[in-house]
Amino acid sequence: MTDLIRTLGLSASGMTAQAQRLRHLSENIANADTPGYRRKTVSFDTVQRGEAAGQVEVGKVRLDRSDLTRIHDPGNPLADAQGNYEGSNVDLVIEIADAREAQRSYEANLKMFDQARQMTQSLLDLLRR
Template sequence: MASINFDNALGLHASALQLRAARAEILANNLANADTPGFKSRDINFREVLAGEVEARQSVAVERTHTGHLAGRSQAEQQLLYRNPTQPSIDGNTVDSQIEKAQFAKNSMDYNTTFEFLSSKFKGLRNAVRGE
């Protein structure tokens, strides 16, 4: 009996779900600091980071072999960018609450879509294991 390879079964969707969760944290941090003087709004380019995940899957991965080794930065952390403000404030804060809320809502919908897709994949795998 052959074992199920989850990387093949799920594709990049598991990585996409983790990336969307990381982006939600970044956007929530922006919203939480909307009134902090000098705070610079940050975001990631989802497509670029996901393309980096694809490339990383096709190359030799570097893994921590000892707990004393330093962990590498995630793709999202490596590609964290500053958002260009449409109307900079006097105090140097670049958070535009309306843009951040819109991006957060879109990211939430995308997260839910990816989650539902993965859920249906797991249901299909469960049915396959049961022989249904």
């Protein structure tokens, strides 16, 4: 029974991590046209302590340090003397691909959670007989 409960915890931690990842991806997509915005990235860490060992947690949120795009628009109030300003470093294709990956990973964890829940319910039904 503890293995089933541990599986529920593992799956739930994966869903929580992917939900946080999706939140940051959606922030990146929403700010793709914001001048000076740097893309946020998250990393996942494996918990090594106690009952939660093996679960996933989100590490620090980091800003992507790649170069910001230079946009030539002399009419923009942010433009310098040459008419350029810095855009964001968000690539929508990469963000959408990452969002799909996070969504699929979330769905896989959800299916695992549901399977463990069904197995737990079946076990409890057997024990009631």
